[in-house]
Amino acid sequence: MTPPRQRIVAVCGASQATDGDRATATAVGHLLAEHGFLIVCGGGRGVATAVAAAAKESGGTCIGLLPGDRHEDAAPGVSVPIATGVGHLRNALIVQSCQALIAIGGGYGTLSEMAFGLVLDKPVVALGSWSVTRPGESDPDPTVHRASTAAEAVEWIERRLV
Amino acid sequence: MTPPRQRIVAVCGASQATDGDRATATAVGHLLAEHGFLIVCGGGRGVATAVAAAAKESGGTCIGLLPGDRHEDAAPGVSVPIATGVGHLRNALIVQSCQALIAIGGGYGTLSEMAFGLVLDKPVVALGSWSVTRPGESDPDPTVHRASTAAEAVEWIERRLV
């Protein structure tokens, strides 16, 4: 029997993250690794560093899609560093390569990744992140799922990727 | 004396646009061409078709960055069709190639282009388009300028690109 192909979840968040964002990223990284998800992130500082370190601690694999051309620049916890050399366009590659996306915090890069997730019709969950509102609407787009805790975010994704 | 390099403005909007969005795009296309801006768009249907046709009528130039590999697929008004072959990633190329961005309507692709504009620190003006709100804030991010008419949007951009 073939084992099921690993599911890949993107964890997106700013390099200039708050302490709270980094704590959330750490909790998300532990949970995703424990549940057998492959993680993809931007491979740099802040949220990426926290999620990669947590994945490593829990025995998981974290892919880092870096904007520059030096794979040595990846955060220490990144097990698969990929230097794309395409700058900010790598945000779109992160979203292309995942099956679902967890957005943490309020950076513009994170917003661009959430938006690409919506374009590509992939499940997007926000943990203390942006809300986006269509013209003429008063409530945020409910396609972005809002979670309050790392556990809630990972559970929601798990149900969507069965 | 060297004439100043042409300024490039991206006009972003959905291929499945409303009549109102297409009318806005037409007005924007006329104004940008009359003010000597080079226009870049996605080159397809809806808003792109409208803005390209208007640019052509007003004697302007409209670049279409297409997702596929057939430049014949460009809308009739597109004077410079560029088949990128990179799919949805061309959204990021549209933003890379402009100095400012006008977003029309409520498509997810448009949201991704607004977000990339914010990432790259380029002026972004919304004409009946998305508002984006940071976590913990109650008001939309004011970095996205909101305009009510095509004339107001183009004037705002003109002041930012002097």
Place this chain on the structure above:
Amino acid sequence: MTPPRQRIVAVCGASQATDGDRATATAVGHLLAEHGFLIVCGGGRGVATAVAAAAKESGGTCIGLLPGDRHEDAAPGVSVPIATGVGHLRNALIVQSCQALIAIGGGYGTLSEMAFGLVLDKPVVALGSWSVTRPGESDPDPTVHRASTAAEAVEWIERRLV
């Protein structure tokens, strides 16, 4: 009656070009513009600068797909400067966007563009440029057409793009 969509020819060559390569690029630029082709190039120094200047002199249009994110860096003759921000990957975009390719001189970037032209099954003509030989063969791959003069190269392309 719809006028036929403009045909786009890529002119590829090194930024560190020889005097001979620049002279060839100038002749190619004049001929392509006179024959109504849209030209796409890398937009930088050497061959790109020469072909863009010649296109401008002959009233043609030259698109420059730049590796960086500053469209001001385009050579003076470039009429449509597009800052891609993707570094060397823009070589592949140049080839995606053309219908045929003229390679001038012996730079590695030029070789990468010839190779992408072969991958995408587009006519490739070499003017004092690389020859590529398959394993086990003694003669260069004849799919790359070899021309001796700019006129011969442009004529060959014209026949292929009817």
Place this chain on the structure above:
Amino acid sequence: MTPPRQRIVAVCGASQATDGDRATATAVGHLLAEHGFLIVCGGGRGVATAVAAAAKESGGTCIGLLPGDRHEDAAPGVSVPIATGVGHLRNALIVQSCQALIAIGGGYGTLSEMAFGLVLDKPVVALGSWSVTRPGESDPDPTVHRASTAAEAVEWIERRLV
């Protein structure tokens, strides 16, 4: 003491490979995995399938950078499937992400990857693959190292990446 960051080697070859090319790829995959290299390939059929299967057998890790947007399309041995969605441009991403490149066989995609390796100044070794000759030269460019066996190719790369 920090363990040294893993070194990444790209293995390039056609999806329509000969039996000989697949046998070479298998030998290369075993050796690279045994020597602790991370492998990156195109993730599809032919050479990629062979090298990924061999890497897996030897306990190694093989990244597959796929042209499409379905990571399920990766060859069975690929342990890290990355769906780029950028079509043929992923050839350039494969080269960006490696520190050295082994080219097997005579496909055009392989030639494009060798050429990108030369552009990016990365060690390129050919195992029964293309030779490229500068204009005016009679001998192939010696920057492409020619090896006769998988062992010779891997040894050469190992010396270059110390």
